[in-house]
Amino acid sequence: MDKQQGVMVVAEDRMYSMDSRKTKLNNNVLVVGASGSGKTRGIVSPNILLATGSYIISDPKGNLYHKYEQYLRSMGYEVKKIDFTDPMNSSHYNFLNYIKEPRDIYKAAHVIANQEICTRDPFWDQTATMLLTAMISYVLEFCRPDEHNFKSIEKLLQLGRRCDENISSSLSGLDKLMNQAEMKYPNSYAIAQYKNVAVAPDKTFDSILISLTSKLREFSSEEISYMMSSDEVDIVSIGQRKTALFVVVSDTDRSLDTLANLFFTQAINELCRYADKECKDNTLPVPVRFILDDFATNCIIGDFPRMISSIRSRGISTMLMIQSEAQLGNAYGYDKETVIGNCDTYVYLGGSDIETARRVSERADIPLKKILNLPVGTAIIFRRGEPPVIGRGIDLEKFEKDFGYTVPVETKEQRVDTKTLREKLRGKAEKKEENIEMHEISPGRFVKRRLCPERVNSIASSVGAQKNADDSSGTGLGSDNDWMFY
Numbered sequence: 001m002d003k004q005q006g007v008m009v010v011a012e013d014r015m016y017s018m019d020s021r022k023t024k025l026n027n028n029v030l031v032v033g034a035s036g037s038g039k040t041r042g043i044v045s046p047n048i049l050l051a052t053g054s055y056i057i058s059d060p061k062g063n064l065y066h067k068y069e070q071y072l073r074s075m076g077y078e079v080k081k082i083d084f085t086d087p088m089n090s091s092h093y094n095f096l097n098y099i100k101e102p103r104d105i106y107k108a109a110h111v112i113a114n115q116e117i118c119t120r121d122p123f124w125d126q127t128a129t130m131l132l133t134a135m136i137s138y139v140l141e142f143c144r145p146d147e148h149n150f151k152s153i154e155k156l157l158q159l160g161r162r163c164d165e166n167i168s169s170s171l172s173g174l175d176k177l178m179n180q181a182e183m184k185y186p187n188s189y190a191i192a193q194y195k196n197v198a199v200a201p202d203k204t205f206d207s208i209l210i211s212l213t214s215k216l217r218e219f220s221s222e223e224i225s226y227m228m229s230s231d232e233v234d235i236v237s238i239g240q241r242k243t244a245l246f247v248v249v250s251d252t253d254r255s256l257d258t259l260a261n262l263f264f265t266q267a268i269n270e271l272c273r274y275a276d277k278e279c280k281d282n283t284l285p286v287p288v289r290f291i292l293d294d295f296a297t298n299c300i301i302g303d304f305p306r307m308i309s310s311i312r313s314r315g316i317s318t319m320l321m322i323q324s325e326a327q328l329g330n331a332y333g334y335d336k337e338t339v340i341g342n343c344d345t346y347v348y349l350g351g352s353d354i355e356t357a358r359r360v361s362e363r364a365d366i367p368l369k370k371i372l373n374l375p376v377g378t379a380i381i382f383r384r385g386e387p388p389v390i391g392r393g394i395d396l397e398k399f400e401k402d403f404g405y406t407v408p409v410e411t412k413e414q415r416v417d418t419k420t421l422r423e424k425l426r427g428k429a430e431k432k433e434e435n436i437e438m439h440e441i442s443p444g445r446f447v448k449r450r451l452c453p454e455r456v457n458s459i460a461s462s463v464g465a466q467k468n469a470d471d472s473s474g475t476g477l478g479s480d481n482d483w484m485f486y
Contacts, residue, residue, distance in 0.1 A: 006018050006019060006052060007050060007052065008027065008029065008047055008050070008052065008319075008345075009043075009046045009047060009050060009394065010029065010031075010043060010345065010347045010379065010381055010391070011042075011347070011379045011381060011391030011392060011393065011394065012391055012392040012393065012394050012395070013391070014379075014381060014389070014391045016345070016383070018052060018053075018287070018317070020312060024385075025344040025345070025383065025384055025385070026312040026317065026342065026343075026344045027287075027289070027312070027317035027344075027345075028308060028312070028317050028318050028319075028320075028342055028343040028344060028345070029043075029317075029318070029319040029320070029343060029345040029346075029347065030320050030322070030339070030340060030343035030345070030346050030347070031043055031319065031320065031321050031322070031347045031349065032322055032323070032324065032325065032346070032347070032348050032349065032351065032356060032360075033321075033323065033347075033348065033349025033350055033351055034323055034324075034349075034350060034351035034352060034353075035323060037349040037350050037351065037376070038349055038377065038393045038394075039293065039321045039349060040064075040293060040321070041394075041396045042349070042379075042393040042394045042396065043319070043321075043347065043394075044057075044064070044291055044293060044319070044321070045064070045067075045068075045396055045399075045400075046394050046396065046399050047289075047291065047319065048064065048068050048072070048244075048291070049068075049071070049399065049400065049403045049405060050403075051072065051075040051077070051242075052287075052289070053242070053286055053287035053288060053289055053315075054238045054239065054241075054242055054243045054244065054245075054286050054287065054288045054289070055243070055244045055245065055288070055289050055290075055291060056238065056245045056247065056264075056267055056288065056289070056290050056291070057244065057245065057246050057247065057290075057291045057292075057293075058247050058249060058264075058290075058291065058292040058293050058294065058295070059246045059247060059248045059249070059293070060248075060249055060250070060251040060293055060294050061248075061251060062083065062085065062246075062248040064246060065079075065081050065246035065248060066408065067408065068244075068405075068408075069081075069244075069246075069408065070408040070409070071405050071406075071408070072244045075242075076242055077242045077243060077244045078237075078241065078242070078243045078244070079243075079244045079245075079246075080232070080233060080243065080244070080245045080246070081245070081246045081247075081248060082227075082233065082245065082246070082247045082248065082263065083248040084247070084248060084249050084250070084256040084259060084260055085248055085249070085250045085253070085256075086248070087221075087223040087224050087226060087227035088223055088226060088227075090227050090248075091232040091233055092227055092228070092229060092230045092231055092232045092233075093227060093228060093231060093232075093233050093263060094148070094149055094150075094228050094229065094230055094231040095108055095228070095259075095262055095263070095266060096136070096139070096140065096148045096149065096150075097148075097231040098235060098266045098269075098270050099136070099140065100273070102137075102189050104269070105133050105136050105137050105140075105189075106129070106133050107265065107269070107302070108136065108262060108266070109129045109130075109132040109133040109136060110129050110302065111258065111261060111262045111265055111302050112132060112215060112216070112258055112262060113125055113128040113129040113132050113212065113215050114129065124207075124208065124211045125211075127197050127200070127208045127211075128208060128211045128212040128215060130193060130196050130197040131160075131194075131197045131208055131209070131212050132153075132212055132216075133193045134178075134190050134191075134193035134194035134196075134197065135153050135156045135157070135190075136153065137188075137189050137190035137193055138156060138177070138178070138181070138190040138194075139152045139153055139156070140190075141181075141185070141188060141189070141190050142181055142190070149225075149228055149229050149230075150219050150224075150225060150228050151225055151229075153216075154216070154219075154220060156174055156177075157209065157212065157213055157216070159172060159173030159174040159177065160172050160173075160174040160205075160206075160209045161206055161209060162175070162202040162205055162206055163202050163203055163206050170202050175198065178190070178191055178194050178198070215258075218255045218256055218258065218259070219259065224256075224259070233245065235266065235267050235270040235271065236270060236271070236274045238267075238271070238286075238288055239271050239274055239275065239279075239284035239285065239286055239288050239315070240284075240285055240286060241286060242286055243286075247260060247263065247264070251294060251297075257300070261300050261301055261302065264290070264292075264301045265301050265302045265303070265304075267290075268290070268301070268304075268307050268311065268316070271284065271288055271314065271316055272307075272310075272311065272314050272316070275314035275315065275316075276314070279314075282313060282314060283313065283314060283315040284314055284315035284316065286315075287315040287316070287317070288315065288316050288317075289316075289317050289318070289319060290316070290317070290318045290319070291318075291319045292318065292319065292320050292321065293321045294321060294322075295320040295321055295322050295328075295331075296322045296323070296327040296328045296330065296331040296332075297327070297331070300331050300332075304332070304339070305332060305335035305338040305339055305342075306338075308338070308339060308342045308343075309338065309342050318343075320339070320343070323351065323353075324351055324353035324355075324356045325340065325353070325355065325356045325359065326353055326355055326356065328340070344383065344384040345381070345382070345383055345384075346381075346382040347379055347380070347381050347382075348360045348371075348374075348379065348380040348381075348382075349378075349379050349393075350374040350375075350376065350378065352372070354372075357371045357372050358371075360380060363382060363388070364380055364382070364388045366380075377392060377393040378390060378391075378392065378393070379391045379392070379393060
């Protein structure tokens with residue numbers, strides 16, 4: 001078999017052109033099959049070997065990256081990995097880097113603060129989204145570029161509490177920061193968003209703060225902070241040159257699914273924005289395919305049913321792997337029909353779900369019993385405008401041999417995590433810094449402040465004369481004018 005470009009494969013001897021202008025079809029593929037039916041070996045792996053365009057690949061176990069990294073590099077690809085299971089051995093990804101418009105702030109906050117479909121009062125999710133929107137905006141507006149990361153958002157959260165029996169004023173440190181910013185920038189987006197939630201009574205505001213803090217709990221580890229401290233992904237470049245980005249997510253630990261879903265949401269939005277604003281014919285120079293394994297469990301992408309309806313013209317396509325249509329319904333509700341309807345190629349690999357089998361039976365005009373007893377290794381392929389066909393599953397070993405694939409040799413050294421659990425929980429010990437003092441902004445609350453250089457010199461020159469004096473004023477470091485915020 002010759003290497004072919006611009007095609008996709010879904011079964012033995014079933015290759016289809018990906019030139020949507022000629023086929024008049026989109027390149028979205030929905031693959032439905034029970035666990036072990038061959039979705040990864042029979043469809044995902046062969047399509048990676050075809051090396052067509054750029055890829056963003058959901059890799060639940062991390063096996064695909066290790067298996068095909070060297071092969072793709074030999075095919076001229078730049079290969080990257082975002083690893084949510086091992087952040088210390090991952091490319092850096094900072095979601096704040098992909099916020100270009102005010103509406104992007106709300107989108108990111110909405111994904112983070114609405115992690116699950118909630119049956120209780122939506123007030124808490126909505127107000128948590130509002131508060132997070134204000135904090136993200138504050139970081140981008142008022143913090144230094146090197147502070148544009150999640151750690152800065154955490155610091156703002158810690159300043160937010162209002163109700164404290166030791167404090168006479170109900171103004172929190174966060175309130176004071178916002179008030180100070182408003183004096184100079186009264187039209188600030190951050191201030192406007194904060195005012196929407198700051199009107200809440202003190203106890204209610206603190207409850208909103210706790211609700212948001214609980215939603216951000218999985219972001220607070222040292223490993224995740226390290227991964228999110230900068231950005232190496234450069235999403236736009238994936239549509240500019242041949243790139244394979246593997247996104248490693250755990251198929252057993254769901255704690256970081258929110259961050260993974262945020263990445264996929266931002267990736268689609270960023271590529272669409274680039275195509276619309278900077279590309280000829282509003283189409284990416286290099287087509288990008290999202291190959292999303294365990295789509296209905298690992299990858300719940302915000303607004304995906306709307307996105308899949310419009311990505312074809314930008315040169316973006318998806319290949320979605322699910323176990324049953326019911327699983328897709330659990331993730332997207334009634335919008336599952338929109339997802340199915342926007343996949344012009346539908347591949348059924350068998351399974352025991354009755355409702356999925358019934359729909360396949362009706363669509364193929366084959367008795368339900370035969371669908372339920374579909375032989376292992378058999379695929380039923382539907383293409384819009386064409387009669388269904390029955391194909392055989394791909395022999396992956398033979399396919400790899402035909403494409404010159406060889407088993408990779410491990411060459412890269414990984415960062416070894418030698419920290420004990422105690423060290424991970426404690427974090428780094430804070431180093432003592434010169435000319436830094438803790439300044440009490442309210443009873444029991446402190447911020448770091450750095451002395452102005454002029455004041456440091458003044459104090460140093462008078463140390464000898466004052467050495468034995470009784471400093472009745474406390475620190476003897478002068479007024480607030482002698483300080484700069486650190």
